[in-house]
Amino acid sequence: xxxxxxxxxENEPGALSRIVGLFSQxxxxxxxxxxxxxxxxSLSRLTMTTDGDDKEIxxxxxxxxxxxxxxxxxxxxxxxxxxxxxxxxxVRALGPDRAxxxxxxxxxxxxxxxxxxxxxxxxxxxxxxxxxxxxxxxxDTTVLEVVRSGVAGISRGERxxxx
Amino acid sequence: MEMLSGGQxxxxxxxxxxxxxxxxxxxxxxxxxxxxxxxxxxxPHILVRHEQAATHAADGYTRATGKTGVVLVTSGPGAxxxxxxxxxxxxxSIPMVVLSGQVQSHLIGEDAFQETDMVGISRPIVKHSFLVxxxxxxxxxxxxxxxxxxxxxxxxxxxxxxxxxxxxxxxFEYHYPESVKLRSYxxxxxxxxxxxxxxxxxxxxxxxxxxxxxxxxxxxxxSELLTELAQTLKYPVTNTLMGLGAYPGSDPQxxxxxxxxxxxxxxxxxxESDVILAVGARFDDRVTNSLDRFCPGAKxxxxxxxxxxxSKTVPADIPIVGPVASVLTxxxxxxxxxREQDAALPDADALATWWQRIEGWRESHGLWTxxxxxxxxxxxxxxxxxxxxxxxxxxAFVTSDVGQHQMFAAQYYRFNKPRRWxxxxxxxxxxxxxxxxxGAKLAFPDADVACVTGEGSIQMNIQxxxxxxxYEIPVKIINLNNGYLGMxxxxxxxxxxxxxxxxxxxxxxxNFVKLAEAYGxxxxxxxxxxxxxxxxxxxxxMKDRLVFMDILVDPSEHVxxxxxxxxxxxxxxxxxxTERT
Numbered sequence: 013x014x015x016x017x018x019x020x021x022e023n024e025p026g027a028l029s030r031i032v033g034l035f036s037q038x039x040x041x042x043x044x045x046x047x048x049x050x051x052x053x054s055l056s057r058l059t060m061t062t063d064g065d066d067k068e069i070x071x072x073x074x075x076x077x078x079x080x081x082x083x084x085x086x087x088x089x090x091x092x093x094x095x096x097x098x099x100x101x102x103v104r105a106l107g108p109d110r111a112x113x114x115x116x117x118x119x120x121x122x123x124x125x126x127x128x129x130x131x132x133x134x135x136x137x138x139x140x141x142x143x144x145x146x147x148x149x150x151x152d153t154t155v156l157e158v159v160r161s162g163v164a165g166i167s168r169g170e171r172x173x174x175x
Numbered sequence: 176m177e178m179l180s181g182g183q184x185x186x187x188x189x190x191x192x193x194x195x196x197x198x199x200x201x202x203x204x205x206x207x208x209x210x211x212x213x214x215x216x217x218x219p220h221i222l223v224r225h226e227q228a229a230t231h232a233a234d235g236y237t238r239a240t241g242k243t244g245v246v247l248v249t250s251g252p253g254a255x256x257x258x259x260x261x262x263x264x265x266x267x268s269i270p271m272v273v274l275s276g277q278v279q280s281h282l283i284g285e286d287a288f289q290e291t292d293m294v295g296i297s298r299p300i301v302k303h304s305f306l307v308x309x310x311x312x313x314x315x316x317x318x319x320x321x322x323x324x325x326x327x328x329x330x331x332x333x334x335x336x337x338x339x340x341x342x343x344x345x346x347f348e349y350h351y352p353e354s355v356k357l358r359s360y361x362x363x364x365x366x367x368x369x370x371x372x373x374x375x376x377x378x379x380x381x382x383x384x385x386x387x388x389x390x391x392x393x394x395x396x397x398s399e400l401l402t403e404l405a406q407t408l409k410y411p412v413t414n415t416l417m418g419l420g421a422y423p424g425s426d427p428q429x430x431x432x433x434x435x436x437x438x439x440x441x442x443x444x445x446x447e448s449d450v451i452l453a454v455g456a457r458f459d460d461r462v463t464n465s466l467d468r469f470c471p472g473a474k475x476x477x478x479x480x481x482x483x484x485x486s487k488t489v490p491a492d493i494p495i496v497g498p499v500a501s502v503l504t505x506x507x508x509x510x511x512x513x514r515e516q517d518a519a520l521p522d523a524d525a526l527a528t529w530w531q532r533i534e535g536w537r538e539s540h541g542l543w544t545x546x547x548x549x550x551x552x553x554x555x556x557x558x559x560x561x562x563x564x565x566x567x568x569x570x571a572f573v574t575s576d577v578g579q580h581q582m583f584a585a586q587y588y589r590f591n592k593p594r595r596w597x598x599x600x601x602x603x604x605x606x607x608x609x610x611x612x613x614g615a616k617l618a619f620p621d622a623d624v625a626c627v628t629g630e631g632s633i634q635m636n637i638q639x640x641x642x643x644x645x646y647e648i649p650v651k652i653i654n655l656n657n658g659y660l661g662m663x664x665x666x667x668x669x670x671x672x673x674x675x676x677x678x679x680x681x682x683x684x685x686n687f688v689k690l691a692e693a694y695g696x697x698x699x700x701x702x703x704x705x706x707x708x709x710x711x712x713x714x715x716x717m718k719d720r721l722v723f724m725d726i727l728v729d730p731s732e733h734v735x736x737x738x739x740x741x742x743x744x745x746x747x748x749x750x751x752x753t754e755r756t
Binding site: 033 | 295298299303306360
């Protein structure tokens with residue numbers, strides 16, 4: 013089952029490599045990884061999606077907690093949460109295709125952020141599944157380049173992951 | 176406030192931390208630190224002959240004393256040579272602080288001479304690591320390293336120190352903190368009261384209980400509490416390879432070691448039990464045999480300070496996360512409280528029946544109730560350990576390397592006290608025994624310290640005979656010489672129809688007696704059983720000499736019992752070359 017883990021991490025050199033290393037060392041899978049400092053510059057917030065049964069996820073969570081640089085770990089998929097993945101996608105846009113692509117972008121509530129004579133660069137955010145659907149909806153349009161941030165997540169309501 | 180250079184701060188911080196020995200080897204990147212130690216440190220420094228030995232010696236010192244060992248090595252090859260010893264300490268949860276030199280800060284990343292990314296290389300085998308960037312950070316970082324190494328589940332911590340921040344010209348205010356707090360590191364201090372109550376209820380309802388205790392009991396200094404609990408309940412106890420000595424070996428409630436080469440009665444008791452109390456043990460694959468056939472009728476109570484150890488391989492019915500000493504204290508109180516309400520607990524008749532079965536197993540196949548090995552032409556390896564046990568009155572510090580000799584030592588030396596049995600259980604490091612014996616002997620100069628080894632293992636760190644000459648470290652080397660890599664040969668006998676691929680070199684072994692003498696020590700060669708006991712006594716009578724006892728043992732002998740794998744349970748064992756359960 014797909015899980016989204018949210019991790020508060022000391023913003024120390026090498027801290028991220030300990031997390032990534034743990035996953036490869038113990039044979040766990042990382043699907044996406046998103047990391048940046050928070051409002052408190054001494055802390056980084058990391059969101060990762062991984063796959064595993066309950067036993068595996070329990071072990072992963074415990075192993076992450078054991079790392080000295082890890083302050084807190086939460087499995088967002090255990091409760092109501094919001095996930096967003098940001099995609100920048102560059103597509104071939106010529107002639108009548110340009111209008112068609114525009115319609116598609118509108119439907120998905122994306123934005124064309126850069127326009128060239130023969131290309132569009134589109135920005136779109138949403139769940140990972142929504143971004144996948146958008147690429148599918150583009151149909152025959154030639155996709156030149158895709159870059160995705162990986163999932164960033166936060167729980168709904170009063171639940172807060174902080175110190 | 177006192178002004179010190181970075182190098183001086185390292186030297187002073189180690190003194191302020193109460194460090195008793197530094198095991199190390201100098202080199203370019205740590206010369207400022209060495210100069211500071213030379214000028215003003217009172218801490219004895221043991222110059223080894225290879226950095227791996229520095230880590231093992233620090234490790235042996237730690238296992239014997241419980242105090243954190245300290246290693247100092249230079250950058251590059253000095254650091255990489257230490258890796259095997261760090262991994263050894265990590266696998267067995269041994270607290271250790273390793274200070275490694277690093278090239279100057281501005282050269283990091285430029286493939287400078289003797290540069291290696293020590294923090295990167297050591298990452299999977301340390302509890303934590305630091306690359307110190309500013310001299311001012313040194314005292315606090317060193318304090319943090321000792322704190323992290325010794326608390327919670329202990330382990331090695333690396334501090335990588337670039338040369339430029341230790342230079343003598345620049346001085347900084349020195350203050351060594353009394354204590355440190357880390358917001359991201361808070362090991363459990365106490366077990367959950369509700370869980371402990373539930374655990375004791377289950378424990379007292381058991382009809383076929385067994386206590387399975389591991390290295391965590393020794394690391395957590397909880398041997399007396401474990402013994403008290405076991406004797407209060409009159410429950411049988413088995414120890415893992417790492418846990419030997421946590422429960423007195425000569426007590427009748429002790430079933431011996433369990434696992435792959437464990438005692439028949441210990442493995443049978445585990446397999447047939449209805450409640451297992453696992454204390455500071457981690458259900459390692461060398462204990463459990465096939466997981467899907469592991470102890471089918473048992474409910475499991477698992478006490479461990481490290482939550483990742485719980486339900487990692489075998490699911491626990493009642494997990495308790497906490498320091499073993501505090502949890503066992505709480506359990507003893509609970510046992511008293513619950514027995515006040517029902518004095519009939521546990522069921523005495525059921526327990527008597529259970530003990531009868533255990534005694535039956537012990538009588539039929541126990542290693543200590545009758546000789547279970549056939550006398551060959553020469554000396555049997557088991558007889559060497561029995562002779563060692565007799566000569567040292569069962570009170571020596573015994574270190575070992577890895578292989579058949581290690582298992583024979585674990586089976587035949589009855590450890591009555593914790594911290595007396597020192598071996599590389601997790602990583603299985605050949606070359607560990609001799610340097611770790613040096614560390615133990617330095618800590619306890621008046622005690623008998625024996626390194627039980629084989630002619631394969633001893634050659635992996637034999638250069639340390641020179642260190643023993645320099646510092647007069649009179650350990651006894653008990654070399655079980657069978658001319659083969661014995662455990663490799665045993666597996667080749669059992670699984671590869673006796674094809675001894677690269678496991679024999681009998682014709683090219685050195686003359687160990689002359690080799691020992693070349694370093695200024697005493698060498699002895701023992702070939703006949705009739706000479707064994709007298710030679711052993713003679714060796715241990717030479718209190719101030721290192722004695723290398725090269726003992727020729729029967730090369731055909733195997734270690735038994737041995738779990739039948741794959742797809743075997745704990746009760747499936749070879750009992751000899753021809754007999755199995």
